[in-house]
Structures are given as structure tokens and as C-alpha cells.
Amino acid sequence: MTGLDPATALPPLTSGVWGGSWPQQSGQRRSHVSPAAHAYLAPSHVKLHRRLTSNIPSDASPLLTDLLGQQHRYNVCIMAYGQTGSGKSFTMLGPHCQEEPAPPSEPHGDAGIIPRAAGELFRLISEDASRSPEVDISIVEVYNNDIFDLLANDSCRVASGVKRQVQMTQQGKKAACGLTYQSVRSAAEFLTLVGRGLQLRAKQPTAVHAESSRSHLVITVTLAAAASPPSTEPRQPGPRSPATGRRQSPPVPPRTRGCGLGRAAPDPLGQVHATLQLVDLAGSECVGVSGVTGPALRETSCINRSLAALSDVLGALAEGRGHIPYRNSRLTRLLQDVLGGDAKLQVIVCVSPGQRHVAETLQSLGFGARARQVERGCPAPRKLR
Numbered sequence: 095m096t097g098l099d100p101a102t103a104l105p106p107l108t109s110g111v112w113g114g115s116w117p118q119q120s121g122q123r124r125s126h127v128s129p130a131a132h133a134y135l136a137p138s139h140v141k142l143h144r145r146l147t148s149n150i151p152s153d154a155s156p157l158l159t160d161l162l163g164q165q166h167r168y169n170v171c172i173m174a175y176g177q178t179g180s181g182k183s184f185t186m187l188g189p190h191c192q193e194e195p196a197p198p199s200e201p202h203g204d205a206g207i208i209p210r211a212a213g214e215l216f217r218l219i220s221e222d223a224s225r226s227p228e229v230d231i232s233i234v235e236v237y238n239n240d241i242f243d244l245l246a247n248d249s250c251r252v253a254s255g256v257k258r259q260v261q262m263t264q265q266g267k268k269a270a271c272g273l274t275y276q277s278v279r280s281a282a283e284f285l286t287l288v289g290r291g292l293q294l295r296a297k298q299p300t301a302v303h304a305e306s307s308r309s310h311l312v313i314t315v316t317l318a319a320a321a322s323p324p325s326t327e328p329r330q331p332g333p334r335s336p337a338t339g340r341r342q343s344p345p346v347p348p349r350t351r352g353c354g355l356g357r358a359a360p361d362p363l364g365q366v367h368a369t370l371q372l373v374d375l376a377g378s379e380c381v382g383v384s385g386v387t388g389p390a391l392r393e394t395s396c397i398n399r400s401l402a403a404l405s406d407v408l409g410a411l412a413e414g415r416g417h418i419p420y421r422n423s424r425l426t427r428l429l430q431d432v433l434g435g436d437a438k439l440q441v442i443v444c445v446s447p448g449q450r451h452v453a454e455t456l457q458s459l460g461f462g463a464r465a466r467q468v469e470r471g472c473p474a475p476r477k478l479r
């Protein structure tokens with residue numbers, strides 16, 4: 095545990111949703127960002143997350159309901175932001191967040207947003223068997239301003255731990271090409287894949303955090319019309335995980351897509367109805383405090399630069415500038431569609447209560463305030479076919 099300093103702790107911060115509602119019809123105004131889409135503006139959702147309390151927001155559920163709405167559907171992105179060691183991975187993945195996340199055992203327990211979202215997603219899907227979408231996930235990390243596909247079934251990766259780099263496209267809204275998408279049919283399968291991706295995620299001990307994530311983790315879930323009716327054949331159970339003892343999913347062949355991340359759009363492999371992105375950002379870091387040198391220093395520099403680019407994008411969106419600097423970093427390029435596009439975006443700001451982290455805390459709160467000021471097009475709901 096890091097970043098905690100009870101002796102000098104600041105008074106508890108209030109936890110709550112800022113600007114968490116969508117505008118009424120009368121309050122809507124047109125977007126500067128995507129006028130062609132005739133989108134309407136709505137505040138980003140920004141939540142202040144306080145450590146050492148029941149700190150896992152359990153209200154990802156309404157967003158998932160939007161994702162699978164009966165009448166309309168929206169793309170959704172939930173991201174955790176904060177200084178290194180402030181609890182982002184704990185918030186997104188839950189305790190033991192370097193391993194396969196555990197499904198929530200109780201409603202107000204410590205399970206992270208990602209296992210909660212996975213459970214809720216499949217619960218909602220099971221409620222309406224008539225419209226069972228095909229659920230695919232991709233997992234990438236942005237490391238040293240490069241994008242790596244953590245699900246790539248690459249013999250090179252198995253042999254040497256080298257991850258496959260994903261090429262960026264030059265134009266259009268799609269941010270990455272050639273990503274591996276794996277089909278999942280249950281929350282357990284979903285979390286098994288997340289666990290697999292996490293094993294490859296770059297980590298490095300620093301003076302602030304012994305298991306500091308050195309990359310931004312982006313999990314993208316796409317929901318598409320099922321290509322064929324669900325099979326009635328009973329599925330063979332998979333082998334048990336040696337680490338958790340839970341059953342693993344039997345292997346489903348992965349596939350790659352020409353373009354993976356982005357807003358719901360027709361796709362060569364099926365009709366994508368909605369996209370959910372779950373983002374555990376790497377932590378902002380003061381080099382003097384984290385004490386990193388050598389390659390870790392380069393990582394820190396890339397993390398800080400990409401977070402600054404993210405902040406710049408939010409600033410430009412908040413001010414309604416004509417040019418939004420998405421291209422200044424791969425992270426913002428990858429998240430372009432959810433930042434300036436038609437997704438519902440929830441930002442969770444993680445802060446440490448320690449007095450010695452007050453500068454970073456203020457910086458993080460500034461980021462949250464900036465995100466909250468962003469007013470984008472109220473997503474044009476996706477009509478169901």
C-alpha cells in the first residue's frame with residue numbers, strides 16, 4: 095500500500111457525482127466537435143473517488159443499461175484517472191488487481207468496476223434472450239506511446255513476452271487496426287481474458303508504488319448482432335485455472351478486425367450496436383518522488399506526456415476549440431471517439447488523502463474539473479434494428 099499517510103491525512107473528501115445528468119431537451123446545444131453528426135452536448139460524468147472507504151462506485155449499472163437499452167443504445171466509456179498509487183487499478187479491477195479479477199461476491203464489496211461491468215453486462219443480456227448480442231473484447235495497452243495488443247495470439251509473444259504492436263490508421267474515426275477480438279459468452283470468460291491481458295501489462299516498482307502500472311490499459315467490448323443463432327449444443331467446460339481454481343473458458347478462436355476501437359458502426363464481421371470501453375490509465379508521476387531512472391524514466395515521461403495530451407484534449411473540448419489535438423498522443427488517438435464522439439463518458443478521479451500528495455491531488459482534481467466542463471453532443475441514440 096502506498097500513498098497513504100494517516101498522520102497527515104487531509105479531511106475526508108466528499109465522494110459524489112459531478113454533473114452526472116444528461117441535459118434536458120431545452121438545455122441542449124449543438125456540438126462544436128462533430129457538427130456533422132448533429133450531436134447534442136452533455137457534461138461528462140466525473141466522480142471523485144475517495145480511498146479507504148467503500149470506494150468502488152457501484153453505479154456503473156445505469157451506464158450499462160444505456161449500452162443495452164431497450165429503445166436506444168449508447169456507447170459508454172468508464173476511465174480511472176489519478177496519480178500513481180492512488181487506487182486506479184484497485185477501482186477498475188478490484189483487490190489483487192494484477193491477477194484475473196474476481197467476480198463481485200456481494201453488491202457493496204470490493205470488486206472493481208470491470209468485474210462488476212462484466213457481471214452486469216451478461217446479466218442484462220440474459221434478461222432478453224431474443225436479442226442476444228455477440229460480445230467481443232479486445233485488450234490493449236498504451237506503453238511508451240505505442241499500442242500493444244494484449245490478446246494477440248502471437249507465437250513471438252508466447253516465446254518471449256514481446257507484445258504485438260498495433261498499427262494506427264491515418265484517417266477516419268477508427269483508431270487502431272488489426273486488433274485481436276475474442277468472443278466471450280459469460281462474465282467468467284470475460285474476466286479470464288482480462289486476467290490474461292493483465293499478465294502482459296507493463297509494471298515496474300517505483301519509490302511510490304511497488305506494482306506501478308507503466309501503461310494505460312484499454313478494454314473494449316463490442317456488442318454486435320449475433321452472426322448465427324446460439325448453438326444448442328452443450329459446451330464442454332474448460333480446464334481449471336491453476337491460480338484461481340475457477341473453470342476457464344474453452345478456447346474460442348480469436349479473430350482480428352480491420353479497425354477495432356471506436357464508435358458503433360457497421361463492421362465487416364457483423365453489425366456493431368454498441369461499444370463499452372473500460373480504461374485504467376497509468377498514474378501521473380513526479381520523477382523526483384518516484385525516483386525512477388533509465389527505462390523507467392522514459393516510461394514516466396511517456397505517461398506524463400500522454401496524460402497531459404489527454405488533459406489538453408479535454409481542455410480544447412471544454413473551450414469548444416475548432417482544433418482538438420487528438421494526434422498529440424496515441425492515447426488520445428485511441429480514445430478519440432469516446433472523448434469527442436458519441437459515447438457517454440464517466441471519469442473516476444482517484445486521489446490520495448496524504449498531505450504530501452496535495453500537489454498531485456490538486457492536479458488530479460483540476461483534471462476532473464476540466465473533464466466535467468466538457469460538453470459534448472448528447473449521443474444520438476442508436477436505433478435498434
Ligand SMILES: Nc1ncnc2c1ncn2[C@@H]1O[C@H](COP(=O)(O)OP(=O)(O)OP(=O)(O)O)[C@@H](O)[C@H]1O
Nearest residue numbers: 095146178179180181182183184303306307376377
Ligand atoms: N480502497 C482501497 N482499499 C485498500 N487498498 C487500496 C485501496 N485502493 C488502493 N489500494 C491499494 O493501494 C495500492 C495502490 O493502488 P493501485 O495499484 O490501484 O494504484 P494505481 O493508481 O493503479 O497506481 P499506478 O498508477 O502506479 O499503477 C495497491 O496496493 C492497492 O491494493
